[in-house]
Amino acid sequence: MQKIIITIVLTLAFLVGNAQTTPESPTPPSTNSSSNYNSSTKSRTNNESTSISISHTDDDYKLRARFPKNRYEKLKDLIEKTLGGKNMDIGKGYSKWSSDEKVYSIKLTEKNLRITLDLNVASPALTEKFENLGEDIKIIVSGSSVKVEQERVQREADRMRRKADRLQLEAKRLERQAVAKTRRFEAEKEREKRQVERKQRRIELDAKRIEKEAKRIERQAKEIEKKARHKGGVGSHIKRLLNDSKTVYTATSGSNFNWIWPEVQENLLASLLKDQLITTTSEVTFTSEKDRMYVNGTVLEGAQYEKYSAMFRKAGIQTNADFSFYKKGNHIVIIGLNARIEKVFNDLHKKGFITSTDEAVKLLIDGNNITQNGTRLANDKVAAYNAILRDNGIIPAPGKYIEMKKAGSYRLGYSLGKNGIVGTWIEED
Known part of the structure; x- marks a missing residue:
């Protein structure tokens, strides 16, 4: 059985980012049933001529680009950050990178860039690195932005x-x-x-x-x-939620209900201020995933990552419970990235809280309160439900819900009315 799991911001698909007026971005390369493709783009804007061509076959990956001088420094910084300076050679009017085994070759001048990667020799990790590098180069050459x-x-x-x-x-x-x-x-x-x-x-x-x-x-x-x-960056749907009355958070203790977030938020914000990672708690964007964390665009690695990871483990957030936390004033939004949604309903069924794992169940999980199919639960059940949510990597928050429409059809996140959800949507074929 194939399972499709999409962690997204939906209107029917997903929208993120802030709109701004810029030149038209290059069109993504078209693909066919094989691994080979070619893509080229040319444009002229504000008397600036740019072009980029990418060839990706079974044997090699090649990129050629022409651009105005004002793109040179950004491209050079990007390549240095990606490959480092170990294999770098700087000459008059150019910079070159190449590996000892001749796996790849890069030559950058003030107006031109040439990249060649031998896919018969390159490792999968190096191939992925060059593909990601090519996508970033396309953005810089075109003069557009990630958003x-x-x-x-x-x-x-x-x-x-x-x-x-x-x-x-x-x-x-x-x-x-x-x-x-x-x-x-x-x-x-x-x-x-x-x-x-x-x-x-x-x-x-x-x-x-x-x-x-x-x-x-x-x-x-x-x-x-x-x-x-x-x-x-904060997507338009997240901004909309941060202005919605249902996401208002009132500082409280959730200890009587097994709700771990109040203590986590208090300790997290205090620590970020102390470490001078933020200057105010009025607007915060925090993401924890894999072996890195990000605070308002600043990456936390090494000792800083270990410090905050230990803080979360102590509070009861599992190490694999990746999530994003957004705060604006007294509004908060928490999006889980790898929650075990199906297991939540299996656990609720084992405890006798639901009669079947193939019936419609919708839970409003505010933290201090839980409403099941329109009925507000008693405090002892709230504590039991919150424990199950915690053990499956789900953090309750005001305005958040989890739903089983039927076996194999699940939702977790925030409702956008008829327009969809912000969160995780699972459908099994």
Whole structure:
């Protein structure tokens, strides 16, 4: 059984970032069923001519770019940060990087860049590093930003998703039309039915193809959103939640209800101020994932990471419970990145709190209160539910909910009304 798990900001797909007026960003490369692709982009804006070409075959990865002089320093800084200065050679008017084994070669001048990577020799990690480097180079050469590129890719994902939905609706309409026609024209039933079915199959195949492409673009948008989050960016849907009355947080003690967040937030903000990582607690963006943490765009590594990781472990947040915390005034939003949602309902069933793992259950998990299918739970049940949520990497917060629509269909996060959710959406095929 294939499981699709998308941690996202949904309107039907996902939107992140702040819109701003910039030149049009380059179009992502198109792909086919093999691993080979070629992509090239040329543009002229404000009397500046730029071009970039990327070739990715089974044997090598090549990138060529031409750009104005004002892009040179940013490109040089980007390559140095990615590859370091160990294999760097600086000459008159150029900088070169190359490995001892001739795995890769990079030459950068004030107006041109050439990159070659031998994929027959390069490790998967090095290949991924060069692919990510190429994406960042495209952004710098085009003169756009991570947020602008993120918004452009997200708009394309939304367009593809809407087109897929329209085709699916058209397929269903044709199916209904077939049934109606068979009732009126019994003699022609089989012939018309076959015609409609053939057309329906073609439309469904097109819909699946577009759906697949939409998911690919969504994954790309998710990666760009991740980069923006690391730099302290706050998406438009998060901003909307931070202005919503349902996310108001009142400082309290959650110890009687196994709610760990009040103590965590108090200690976290105090420590960030003491370490001069923030100057005020009025607006904070904090992300913990894998082996790094980010505070308002500043990365915490080494001793700082260990210090805050130990703080979370002591409070009861598991080491693998990656999450993002946003604060504006007295509003907070907490988004979990790898919660075990399905297991929550299995555990609730084992405790006898729900009668089945295949029925509709919706829990409003504010921390000090829990409402199940519209009924507010007693304090002893709130404590028991919060313990189950904690053990499965879920942090309750005002305005947050977790839902099982049926077996294999789950939601965790914040409602945006009819527009969707901000959080995690799971559907099993």
